[in-house]
Amino acid sequence: MKINDSSAEHTKVITRFAPSPTGVLHVGGARTALFSWLFARKYGGEFVLRIEDTDTERSTKEYEEDILDGLTWLGLKHDIFVRQSEQMPRHKEVLREMIEKGSAYEAEENTAGTGKVIRFKNTGETITFTDAVRGDITFDTTELGDFVIARDIEHPLYHLAVVVDDCDSGITHVIRGEDGISNTPRQILIARAIGAPEPIYVHIPLILAPDKSKLSKRHGAVSLTAYRDMGYEPEALINFLALLGWNPGDEREIFSVEELIAEFSLERIQKGGAVFSTEKLDWVNKEHMKLMPKNDQYARMAPYFEGRDEKRVRAIQSLVVERISKWSDIQTLGKEGEWEYFFTAPEYKAEGLIWKKGDTNEALQHLDNLAKAMQSIDYATPETVKEGIWDYAEKEGRGNVLWPLRYALSGREKSTDPFTICSILGRDETLARIETAAKKLRNHQG
RNA sequence: GGCCCUAUCGUCUAACGGUUAGGACGUCAGGUUUUCAUCCUGGAAAUCGGGGUUCGAUUCCCCGUAGGGUCACCA
Numbered sequence: 001m002k003i004n005d006s007s008a009e010h011t012k013v014i015t016r017f018a019p020s021p022t023g024v025l026h027v028g029g030a031r032t033a034l035f036s037w038l039f040a041r042k043y044g045g046e047f048v049l050r051i052e053d054t055d056t057e058r059s060t061k062e063y064e065e066d067i068l069d070g071l072t073w074l075g076l077k078h079d080i081f082v083r084q085s086e087q088m089p090r091h092k093e094v095l096r097e098m099i100e101k102g103s104a105y106e107a108e109e110n111t112a113g114t115g116k117v118i119r120f121k122n123t124g125e126t127i128t129f130t131d132a133v134r135g136d137i138t139f140d141t142t143e144l145g146d147f148v149i150a151r152d153i154e155h156p157l158y159h160l161a162v163v164v165d166d167c168d169s170g171i172t173h174v175i176r177g178e179d180g181i182s183n184t185p186r187q188i189l190i191a192r193a194i195g196a197p198e199p200i201y202v203h204i205p206l207i208l209a210p211d212k213s214k215l216s217k218r219h220g221a222v223s224l225t226a227y228r229d230m231g232y233e234p235e236a237l238i239n240f241l242a243l244l245g246w247n248p249g250d251e252r253e254i255f256s257v258e259e260l261i262a263e264f265s266l267e268r269i270q271k272g273g274a275v276f277s278t279e280k281l282d283w284v285n286k287e288h289m290k291l292m293p294k295n296d297q298y299a300r301m302a303p304y305f306e307g308r309d310e311k312r313v314r315a316i317q318s319l320v321v322e323r324i325s326k327w328s329d330i331q332t333l334g335k336e337g338e339w340e341y342f343f344t345a346p347e348y349k350a351e352g353l354i355w356k357k358g359d360t361n362e363a364l365q366h367l368d369n370l371a372k373a374m375q376s377i378d379y380a381t382p383e384t385v386k387e388g389i390w391d392y393a394e395k396e397g398r399g400n401v402l403w404p405l406r407y408a409l410s411g412r413e414k415s416t417d418p419f420t421i422c423s424i425l426g427r428d429e430t431l432a433r434i435e436t437a438a439k440k441l442r443n444h445q446g
Numbered sequence: 447g448g449c450c451c452u453a454u455c456g457u458c459u460a461a462c463g464g465u466u467a468g469g470a471c472g473u474c475a476g477g478u479u480u481u482c483a484u485c486c487u488g489g490a491a492a493u494c495g496g497g498g499u500u501c502g503a504u505u506c507c508c509c510g511u512a513g514g515g516u517c518a519c520c521a
Contacts, residue, residue: 020521055520117519143449151519158521181450182516212513247459251469272452273514280458280471322484399480406481414482
């Protein structure tokens, strides 16, 4: 049997994301959450967030907050919140019933020391379940033995808690990473023993580190909040994550969240793991930045230009966006002097004004001529500036004229084109900078 | 090692027996009004190996190989 989205058409879909707060929410977990969320949204179902904090030794409030922050940032809102530790009474109740019915028993333990544990009475049947992305998967459960389901009568463990909670929440589709495959037979065994319905399992491929191994703390597993802090757009990260292990079936790559909800389907989930590529994420992010309304763009970049003249910042907005792939690039490039000359007159050495194919006299002559010609041109737009000086540049040689001009304005080997800079600076500042440059050259001569 | 999963360009992927194996990122080359950025055009780049099944396999089956996951009184 092949399970697909039709499994969602006649029942109310309830999915869940069940992280344990023993580590940060990284892109792997975020994508698992995303798929669960998309599927629930697509079918008008519910999305449960369950914090699996039964291991009090390792669970921390900080990690829980990190997980919540990450999900909030992405906008993956849950409909129902469950804290697993608070379900403990239910777990114990089920545990007692299991012991009474003989499907679990207390056992002496001499190895690890602390006395007794509670084991599942494994009948050793062969279990086959139908995974929605991989098809039938069969396990011989005899090799599992009578596995431990509780530390003692007061402390139920993971597998039992998961099955009870999924059952109580009415989870219809368990969407999780493929590292959960090997847990599935144990959970099905427990589910059958307590008469819980078996959900549909959807094991999605793992997101891999560049060396193709599972994401780990020491290998690429950075908190999602780090992406937020680096200035990625949440919608872009969602877009990118969705495309890691899923595709729409055509060649579109850029999606809004709404489009993703409409397009998402279990059938098109990939089987193999996918390496996380920052380069592609940057590209997706840039595409999303370009699609943002101007005002939203400004709101994102403004903090990086704190204290600068707002009109000037707005004037350079589009050329800034053109040069970055995430908002924090503004800061990185800013430290290299990428924006400074738009706000203050540049510092530089006279030699820089001289084009590689020209000499000092030429540069000075062109700057003097430009200073005169540019008194009366229109600075409204880059185009009008260009109109005003293009004929002259054309006649004298573009590089001969434009290089000294651009350098006089920016003080940099590489910069935005001179027409754009002029239109941003306006007549007075432009002429002042040309004047300064000409002075430098005269000193350089003498 | 046992069990389980997976296998198309460097990376993400399309092609549900018949295609010059397509797209995207990255990369390289050229162009777009001097540099940078953007943008445009073009190039290089892949079906893990071996057997089958079939008129015909990227596609179906088997065996290898490789990679990954998992083997707790963690989740």
